Amino acid sequence: MIYGINDIFDYETDKLNPKKISYEKLLEPRYHKNLIALIFLFNLPFLVYSFISLNISQIVYLLLFLFFAVFYSALPIRAKSKPFLDSFFSASHYVFTGIFGYYLIYPDKNFPILAFIFGMLWSMAMHAYSAVFDIEFDRMAKIDTIATFLGHKKTIIFCLILYTISFFIISTYNIYLIIGSIPYIALMILSIKSINDKERLFKIYKIFPYVNTILPMIWSILYIYQKFIF
Numbered sequence: 733m734i735y736g737i738n739d740i741f742d743y744e745t746d747k748l749n750p751k752k753i754s755y756e757k758l759l760e761p762r763y764h765k766n767l768i769a770l771i772f773l774f775n776l777p778f779l780v781y782s783f784i785s786l787n788i789s790q791i792v793y794l795l796l797f798l799f800f801a802v803f804y805s806a807l808p809i810r811a812k813s814k815p816f817l818d819s820f821f822s823a824s825h826y827v828f829t830g831i832f833g834y835y836l837i838y839p840d841k842n843f844p845i846l847a848f849i850f851g852m853l854w855s856m857a858m859h860a861y862s863a864v865f866d867i868e869f870d871r872m873a874k875i876d877t878i879a880t881f882l883g884h885k886k887t888i889i890f891c892l893i894l895y896t897i898s899f900f901i902i903s904t905y906n907i908y909l910i911i912g913s914i915p916y917i918a919l920m921i922l923s924i925k926s927i928n929d930k931e932r933l934f935k936i937y938k939i940f941p942y943v944n945t946i947l948p949m950i951w952s953i954l955y956i957y958q959k960f961i962f
Contacts, residue, residue: 816880
């Protein structure tokens with residue numbers, strides 16, 4: 733749903749961006765109607781069931797997730813074309829997914845505020861960093877983003893600051909997560925040093941999804957081990 737809606741509303745700008753064709757995938761307009769049908773098919777039954785079976789607080793967080801996920805790309809808000817609001821909306825739909833899951837398991841507990849701040853800062857940094865590599869093409873399409881507003885170097889410095897603060901916050905939960913901050917901070921520093929070498933910068937960017945997959949997977953496994961097995 734998230735990326736499908738994004739691909740539909742972004743087509744007119746994505747078609748100008750070589751990265752969307754070579755490294756990613758451009759969704760041609762002839763597939764848009766089919767994708768909309770699939771989005772409803774795979775999401776609507778679960779949404780109906782959720783509204784019937786869940787309590788009010790759980791439904792509120794589900795609705796918040798839907799709001800941020802849809803209107804990050806969709807009109808009339810289309811937050812992705814508004815600097816800083818783009819990173820905030822992108823981060824919110826990731827974080828509220830986690831909060832919704834938390835309240836499914838712990839309906840009577842409050843979600844930890846520090847975990848919320850960590851999640852928002854970490855996800856905003858993730859979004860802003862990926863936006864750096866679309867700056868030229870977003871400017872061509874006259875789309876304003878956090879990266880077009882700050883520029884290449886300042887956006888990556890902004891990401892470095894957010895990652896540093898977020899990992900400092902999460903270290904209060906688990907000191908070992910500080911170790912997990914090293915690859916992110918290293919990638920940001922390498923990116924700043926490579927700011928004038930676009931080819932090298934893009935190679936660093938291609939490492940980023942692997943770090944984003946492997947490290948949180950390791951953290952999750954360690955958490956489950958400590959919480960339920962050890």
